[in-house]
Amino acid sequence: MKHYIDAFYGFLDRIGYMHPIHPAMVHMPIGLVVGATVFIVIAAFARFHQFRVSAHHVMVLALIFWFPTVLFGILDWQRYLGGAWLFVIKMKLALALALLVFLVTGVVLGYRGKTAPKVLMLIYGLCFATVVVLGYFGGQLVYSGLAPAGPPVYRAGEKVFDNNCTGCHAHGGNVIAPDLPLAHASQLRSFEEFEQFIRNPKMPNGTAGDMPAFTATKISDEEAKALYDYIVHVIEQSSPGQALPISPSPGAN
Ligand code: HEC
Numbered sequence: 001m002k003h004y005i006d007a008f009y010g011f012l013d014r015i016g017y018m019h020p021i022h023p024a025m026v027h028m029p030i031g032l033v034v035g036a037t038v039f040i041v042i043a044a045f046a047r048f049h050q051f052r053v054s055a056h057h058v059m060v061l062a063l064i065f066w067f068p069t070v071l072f073g074i075l076d077w078q079r080y081l082g083g084a085w086l087f088v089i090k091m092k093l094a095l096a097l098a099l100l101v102f103l104v105t106g107v108v109l110g111y112r113g114k115t116a117p118k119v120l121m122l123i124y125g126l127c128f129a130t131v132v133v134l135g136y137f138g139g140q141l142v143y144s145g146l147a148p149a150g151p152p153v154y155r156a157g158e159k160v161f162d163n164n165c166t167g168c169h170a171h172g173g174n175v176i177a178p179d180l181p182l183a184h185a186s187q188l189r190s191f192e193e194f195e196q197f198i199r200n201p202k203m204p205n206g207t208a209g210d211m212p213a214f215t216a217t218k219i220s221d222e223e224a225k226a227l228y229d230y231i232v233h234v235i236e237q238s239s240p241g242q243a244l245p246i247s248p249s250p251g252a253n
Contacts, residue, residue, distance in 0.1 A: 020076035032062035044117035056110035150234030157230025
């Protein structure tokens with residue numbers, strides 16, 4: 001399974017799409033739920049009955065789009081967060097399931113127009129509220145994942161970081177093991193130590209932790225060097241804490 005996910009994202013990288021897919025996809029169900037809710041409110045209060053039919057059709061589309069949106073959410077989670085069970089992920093999965101239940105209920109009750117628009121409004125309202133909270137948690141994932149931008153010489157390393165590390169090490173921290181932040185970690189003392197660590201990550205006591213291993217097929221030696229330079233010269237400089245003594249930047253003249 002992991003092999004297919006890697007191959008799929010590798011293909012996307014090659015055609016130039018290098019972001020998670022779920023955030024682009026998510027506008028479909030959100031927009032459709034909002035549209036259906038607006039239509040059902042009009043049907044309930046203005047008594048324009050044809051709007052109830054519109055609301056129903058839009059809700060059916062929202063239900064259809066639930067599936068690819070959740071699928072890509074799960075794939076992105078595997079690809080960018082290594083499938084780690086973060087609190088936000090648990091919340092998002094639980095809310096996505098609740099949304100599925102509300103959507104199905106709304107679609108079934110709206111079928112053939114037997115249910116009063118005010119009852120439908122309540123269920124559509126639940127869908128709407130769930131989507132808003134889902135969006136809130138999604139935003140937490142997206143905005144806490146911003147990596148600081150550095151001078152152009154570090155762009156290559158920044159890209160490697162964005163693609164592989166930012167999900168867990170946003171702003172040089174560590175969302176899974178907060179007491180082991182990336183910034184100012186002892187493994188950053190030298191490139192050799194760093195590379196050895198990402199190829200075979202370990203907890204301080206030598207046991208295996210939650211960080212996935214990055215083999216040379218995932219991050220080449222050259223990319224690892226660019227990544228190291230970016231972390232040491234950009235992330236560490238913008239994170240509070242005791243900076244390590246570092247060699248002059250490759251771009252300095
Ligand atoms: C799925 C989440 C995850 C991803 C992705 C991830 N890490 Fe980690 N990282 C961790 C965890 C958890 C630890 C604690 C040690 C362990 O679990 O092996 C850690 C520890 C570290 C440490 C040592 C920190 C310390 O204070 O001891 C470094 C350095 C590090 N990661 C670098 C990276 C780099 C570079 C990348 C990207 C190539 C990366 N990590 C990707 C979760 C992750």
